[in-house]
Amino acid sequence: MKGNGLSLADIDDCLQGMFPTAIATASADGTPNVTYISQVYLVDERHVALSFQFLNKTAENLKANPNITALLTRPATCDQVEMQLRQVGMQSDGPVFDSMYKQLTNIAEQTGMSGCFRLRGAIICEVLDIKILPGDGCADQQPGGVALTDFATFSDRLTATETTEELVDAVLDGLTEELGYEHAIFFFYEEPTDSLVAIGSRGYEASGVGAEVVLGQGAVGRAARDRELVQVGSLVRDQVYSRAVRLRVIADGGVGFAAEVPLPGLKNCGGQIAVPIVLRQRLIGALLVETEIVTRFGKADPPLLQLVANQIAPRMALQERSGPPDSSRTEVHRPDLDSAPTVFRFFAEDQSVFIGDDYLVRGVAGSVLRVLLKTWVGEGRTDWSNREIRVHPLVPLPAHNDNLEARLHLLRTRLAERNSPIQIDKNGRGRFCVVVRSPVKLVEV
Amino acid sequence: MQLDDEMEFLKRPLAMIVTAVTPDGVPAIARGYGCSVTNDRVVVLVAVDHAHALTEAIASGSQVSAVFVELTSYRGIQIKGDDAFVRNATAEELEFSSAYRGTFTQELALLGLDPDKTGGLFWAPPIAIEYVPSHLFDQTPGPNAGEAIGAGR
Numbered sequence: 001m002k003g004n005g006l007s008l009a010d011i012d013d014c015l016q017g018m019f020p021t022a023i024a025t026a027s028a029d030g031t032p033n034v035t036y037i038s039q040v041y042l043v044d045e046r047h048v049a050l051s052f053q054f055l056n057k058t059a060e061n062l063k064a065n066p067n068i069t070a071l072l073t074r075p076a077t078c079d080q081v082e083m084q085l086r087q088v089g090m091q092s093d094g095p096v097f098d099s100m101y102k103q104l105t106n107i108a109e110q111t112g113m114s115g116c117f118r119l120r121g122a123i124i125c126e127v128l129d130i131k132i133l134p135g136d137g138c139a140d141q142q143p144g145g146v147a148l149t150d151f152a153t154f155s156d157r158l159t160a161t162e163t164t165e166e167l168v169d170a171v172l173d174g175l176t177e178e179l180g181y182e183h184a185i186f187f188f189y190e191e192p193t194d195s196l197v198a199i200g201s202r203g204y205e206a207s208g209v210g211a212e213v214v215l216g217q218g219a220v221g222r223a224a225r226d227r228e229l230v231q232v233g234s235l236v237r238d239q240v241y242s243r244a245v246r247l248r249v250i251a252d253g254g255v256g257f258a259a260e261v262p263l264p265g266l267k268n269c270g271g272q273i274a275v276p277i278v279l280r281q282r283l284i285g286a287l288l289v290e291t292e293i294v295t296r297f298g299k300a301d302p303p304l305l306q307l308v309a310n311q312i313a314p315r316m317a318l319q320e321r322s323g324p325p326d327s328s329r330t331e332v333h334r335p336d337l338d339s340a341p342t343v344f345r346f347f348a349e350d351q352s353v354f355i356g357d358d359y360l361v362r363g364v365a366g367s368v369l370r371v372l373l374k375t376w377v378g379e380g381r382t383d384w385s386n387r388e389i390r391v392h393p394l395v396p397l398p399a400h401n402d403n404l405e406a407r408l409h410l411l412r413t414r415l416a417e418r419n420s421p422i423q424i425d426k427n428g429r430g431r432f433c434v435v436v437r438s439p440v441k442l443v444e445v
Numbered sequence: 446m447q448l449d450d451e452m453e454f455l456k457r458p459l460a461m462i463v464t465a466v467t468p469d470g471v472p473a474i475a476r477g478y479g480c481s482v483t484n485d486r487v488v489v490l491v492a493v494d495h496a497h498a499l500t501e502a503i504a505s506g507s508q509v510s511a512v513f514v515e516l517t518s519y520r521g522i523q524i525k526g527d528d529a530f531v532r533n534a535t536a537e538e539l540e541f542s543s544a545y546r547g548t549f550t551q552e553l554a555l556l557g558l559d560p561d562k563t564g565g566l567f568w569a570p571p572i573a574i575e576y577v578p579s580h581l582f583d584q585t586p587g588p589n590a591g592e593a594i595g596a597g598r
Contacts, residue, residue: 035591056592069474292557
């Protein structure tokens with residue numbers, strides 16, 4: 001590489017896809033052409049790949065003249081970077097193409113445009129020169145990373161927890177207080193429905209607890225499905241880009257799944273990072289952090305969140321299986337028998353439970369509630385151990401990583417949020433009790 | 446050339462990129478900071494410190510092409526032309542460029558960009574690239590990207 005000695009490593013913040021890149025080419029007779037592309041992909045220390053989607057004129061020009069000049073933008077400062085490139089190849093398969101295709105699919109899936117974004121090729125270019133143009137951008141090139149001491153404090157929070165419920169709170173509080181993420185959602189994996197269920201959040205108007213995300217849907221669904229971190233840039237920008245394409249393409253699009261509990265999310269989302277929580281190749285859950293500020297996430301955030309997820313995974317598995325339950329403490333809760341019973345409807349098809357016509361919960365949590373209601377109505381029983389639930393024939397828990405504590409936490413939170421006549425209280429380690437405030441009736445559909 | 450249908454669009458706070466080609470076939474590129482377009486003439490303001498290669502390419506007789514994109518809709522057009530030259534910006538154009546900075550910053554804010562962090566996009570002083578438009582192309586992403594608009598009008 002000639003010029004001032006800058007390398008791709010010096011400007012790799014420009015390659016995160018936050019800003020579109022302008023590329024200029026020339027035809028055989030010297031006519032210039034300029035267009036925007038969505039991806040500049042780092043291939044190795046001397047090569048990048050450009051996404052070839054709609055670049056009809058660019059492709060034609062490159063057959064006659066391989067020179068390309070690209071104008072990129074540094075996300076943290078908006079300083080501009082000029083790159084001189086020379087096309088050395090075009091790939092329509094292989095690892096580089098596949099990675100670019102995946103990034104592009106991320107944008108398409110994120111904006112309900114699956115199938116409309118076609119990657120026709122990866123234009124492989126040798127980097128001849130890199131120049132950072134003078135500008136009055138801010139001096140700080142990258143958002144500051146998190147101090148190791150803050151991460152240690154975060155880690156201490158996790159270590160101090162004894163239950164999944166405490167762990168969820170510790171993770172979310174730590175993400176916002178020590179690690180500086182303003183918007184975060186914690187999901188656990190619901191194996192029977194192959195979906196993620198929100199179990200807690202910070203930084204949103206509504207908690208969204210109980211909201212479901214099908215694997216593959218959105219950044220967090222894709223992170224969980226593929227067992228790898230997914231980072232997406234400004235959803236506003238991606239949505240605008242998709243809308244422009246949508247207007248030009250006949251396609252049905254659409255994400256196709258409407259969760260009964262709306263997932264909290266930022267209206268003006270400037271970036272998302274989703275990281276799966278995985279232990280020994282088994283999916284346990286996922287974290288999603290969001291920001292409104294386009295330039296908020298830097299290079300340090302993906303590895304930091306990976307560390308966070310790696311800290312959570314063994315602890316969550318450990319707490320799900322920890323120690324014998326405390327001895328039973330029987331408390332009798334007498335409901336007010338004068339009022340009319342509240343009807344809980346259980347639908348066997350998806351194990352969902354509705355209070356009247358309002359959706360409450362489904363899946364394993366729905367089955368647990370059915371058992372609790374059925375047993376209370378039949379036997380007046382209120383005290384339970386997690387172990388009894390775990391082996392109950394009507395509760396279809398997966399054999400490994402059953403996330404029972406997480407599911408109970410979800411159920412407890414949903415019942416509390418809905419001010420249900422039946423509530424769940426913790427009753428010592430590995431135990432809980434059912435509190436019935438007024439008569440309830442279970443209808444199985 | 447007939448550009449009447451594009452005039453309203455070109456008054457919006459658009460992202461602009463100007464290019465020309467050096468005698469040895471290397472494209473030169475610079476960001477625009479405001480434009481003024483009539484059927485006979487396109488003027489785009491560029492930062493002098495960013496446009497050394499571009500101005501040299503134009504001085505050597507290159508054709509010019511400029512793309513204008515609305516970031517909040519991705520609608521875009523490209524205007525190609527000839528007889529290009531570089532000149533100092535007039536007082537009126539400097540004033541216009543200054544106003545453009547304000548409106549374009551607001552446009553970027555709609556996309557989530559902190560107005561305090563977009564300084565790098567703007568670099569004074571601007572100079573003017575002026576050329577005669579000859580061809581107009583659709584630049585909105587999609588299958589029609591790159592197609593000529595209004596051929597023969």
